[in-house]
Amino acid sequence: MAQYHLSCSIKSGPKSSAVAASAYISGEALFDDTDGLTKKYRNTERILDSGGLVLPQNVPEGIHDRATLWNAIEGLDGLHGQYCRSWDIALPHELSLDQQRALVLDFIDREITSRGMIADWAIHDKDENKKSSPTDQNIHVHIMTTMRPIVQDRLGKWQFGKKWRSVTERDSSGKAICIGRDKRGHKRYKKHNVPATDWNEKATLLAIRKGWADAANEALQRAGSDARIDHRSNRERGFPYVPTIHLGPTAARMEREGQRSQRGDYNRRVRAENQRLENALDQLKELKQDLVVAEMPWKLDERLPWLFELQERLKNKKETLTKAMGQKLPSDRKFILWAERKASREALIAARTAYRSALQKLRDVEQNATKRTDEIDALLTGRYNEKNEPGIWGTLNGSWRKWTDERKALVAEKRDIVATLDETQKNERTARGTLRSAVSNHKQLVRRMTASALRTAESRTNEGKQIRRIDAALAVVTKEIRRINTKGRERAAATRNEKPFIKGIEQVRAAGVARAAQPPAEGMARLMEAITRSDMPPARISLETDDDALKNWDLLSELEKDEIKMKEIYKDI
Structure with a gap:
């Protein structure tokens, strides 16, 4: 590992x-x-x-x-x-x-x-x-x-x-401290050496x-591995374990050959004691979890308000941690600049170079085509106009054939110029599309690298770790609330009491939110602390059984009783 x-x-x-x-x-x-x-x-x-x-x-x-x-x-x-x-x-x-x-x-x-x-x-x-x-x-x-x-x-x-540089000492007024003169009469100043770098x-x-x-x-x-390393000592990480010592070449050779060494014996004792300590801590952790779980309400009429209160407290805690984490992390702009420096720009540079080349070629072709087309048009409307076509005498002396061939060559050249211009324009449009695609891909890469760097930076902070635990607990709480709501509506609809149930759910939600604004009870405070410290797996918040633990559906019956009781009170009044 x-x-x-x-x-x-x-x-x-x-x-x-x-x-x-x-x-x-x-x-x-x-x-x-x-x-x-x-x-x-x-x-x-x-x-x-x-x-x-x-x-x-x-x-x-x-x-x-x-x-x-x-x-x-x-x-x-x-x-x-x-x-x-x-x-x-x-x-x-x-x-x-x-x-x-x-x-x-x-x-x-x-x-x-x-x-x-x-x-x-x-x-x-x-x-x-x-x-x-x-x-x-x-x-x-x-x-x-x-x-x-x-x-x-x-x-x-x-x-x-040099590894060291000399610094002249100065008094409180900023003047250099003179300690005398040398043989030539030049002033000598008090100096001391300081490291040229901070590498030491x-x-x-x-x-x-x-x-x-x-x-x-x-x-x-x-690489997709779950393994991680930590540069901090056990004391800095809050671990009570005793560190082992380095074997060294002699002790390592003795251990390889099956002989016991003093350093090896010490490390074996340390590992055994650490293992016993770890087992004791695991037992203590399980006892704390059992205590927190034992304080959770399990009857539905007590549990649903408790779930809403826990959900609201977790959201408030996450918001507080997010603000604190935002103050510790660099600005988003710094992450973007880092991603732009690290992102590969080869495809973008190649596409930009190809587009500039295609654009320059198009400009040259357009300039030459415009100039040559004007010359050809002038010749076709002048010397090679049909009105100036040689007559019978030209046919006899061969000038008509020459005139006709030259006119056909001009027309073909003009057609080739148009085709070349169309092909060059097509290449320029293709290069422009490739450049746009490269720019878009580069921006997406920068965004992905920025998001990845931001997630990595967030995950390294204590606030980020606590937020991940809170998100896991929120997912469990929200899932159970949704399941209770769905099952309750189904049963309420069967007895045609869906509206009172929905109204009661909203009242319970409002009561849970109001309780979350107050100082937490002792059991709730312990649960919140256990979640943020990773002492409490989120799965243990949920009911262990599905609907068996909710078989009485006390909430629905209590809501119905309250509604009947309220009607009787109004009738008496």
Whole structure:
């Protein structure tokens, strides 16, 4: 099943080498300029995809492969410098290799290159010789990222910048604090160094951790899998479970060989305690559900007003949550702009290019056709007019044949010009229709992506999760109200009392709505809290049996009694 694992470490000299680390994850032979040796590792994990470099928008000159990148980094940072960050991330086994590759590239685009880092990645699995079974997998991705920002020098060339920048300290009035003069008499100011980027900040690491969870969950959703991962700890998620610890290579090897390790024993004890705790929590949850269910009314004359009240309270709660969620989410315009950037525009660009070409060709053909048609018309009304047709003498000396052929050629040329113009106009109309279709398809794609992104954003908020639970409960409540109303009308129609029943239903509905405007009773408050916290399955709100529990139909009889009683009171008055 999908599990969240993301670890980050720093490769620094002299014990570590960025070139050697890149050679390990890629399986390639890379020459190291520092020691003049070629680094190549054979006894590595199974490499499923050797990956490569993913570059941001601006890259220093000469960086075109792994060797040039990491040799340049080691040359800048020196023997004892920090070369790169190394990320080790577990990939969901529910995805195919192509889907995992797309997920990795999407994550790198979102969280790595968008911040200005260069990424070097490869997908690994456990060595075949170390697998205990064919299903024993450990598919993960190694990502190495640079630690220096890419800046532009005075000549406009892009190069790796400094990790730290110097900032002059100032007093309360904004003036630079002078601490003396140097040997040449120049003033010296108090300065301190600050990081050139926010890549070392804890907030950035937490954002990247969350970004991986979001990207992986979106990939799982696209693949049709119900599995999800969460970057938060058990404490942050409100879980009382004790976390396990990482086995490490030595303990993992001992466990594979059937030997018990200290770390493995600790994890087994933790899992056993967590399982007992989970069973106890499940029992407590069921007891709470039974308590809420026991407080529900089951007689129809009590249940129907209660259902109307519950329906109105759920609608009010949903409206409140929707407003609160709308304040947290970005505006719809931002979702639309995001969708327009992400949506594929290849078909739209191709259709637009084809239409512009067809339109330009039509204009050229129309211009040439108009000019040539005017010339032909002038010739046909002038020199080649029937009045100027050569007579008998022209027949004898051959000029009549020449005149006739030239006139026929002009008429045929005019006919061809008209046909060419019609064909060009037809092509322009076809290209225009294709462009309109492409524009319409692109707009529909943007709308679908916008709606999908909005639904995804809503589903990630606590309000969105509560709204989904309320919708499920509303569907159950509405279905039962509709069933009671339908059955009641059938029985009322059989006794010719349908109008009093309909009037009574409306009165009960109004009473339920009025009760919903008041503070809830203790049982109703518990039920609302259980629904929004997902402690109460919506199906348990409904009656377990169909019509057996409603066999007396007390509501209809009570309405009839009330009507008879009211008539007797009016008669006495």
